[in-house]
Amino acid sequence: MFEVGFSEICMVALVALLVIGPEKLPKVARMTGFWIGKSRRILASVKQEIHEEFQAEELRQSLKNQSGIKEIKQIINETATDLHSFQNTLNQQAEELKSAQQTTGRDEPRKS
Secondary structure, eight states: OOOOOHHHHHHHHHHHHHHHOTTTHHHHHHHHHHHHHHHHHHHHHHHHHHHHHHHHHHHHHHHHHHHHHHHHHHHHHHHHHHHHHHHHHHHHHHHHHHHHHHHHTOSSOOOO
């Protein structure tokens, strides 16, 4: 992210030594390290929460798609049931026509 070389770090340390002084420099360095570490942990926590939120949204989308698939399966099942009942009705009518033809003794239907 930031391209800081060794010479830049040495320059910052030298300026800090001159401005802060040799007595307070170790304490300031520890505090700076503490705050940098804390900010990194907070940043990592925020990244983790964002990642979890994206996963939760993907899960919601997946469940939404699944419910759509369930509705489609239900429609298909209802259509299949209707087709089976229609087929049974047609078979019954065909059987009735066959039995009617056998009782009249005719093999062919009448022509007008």
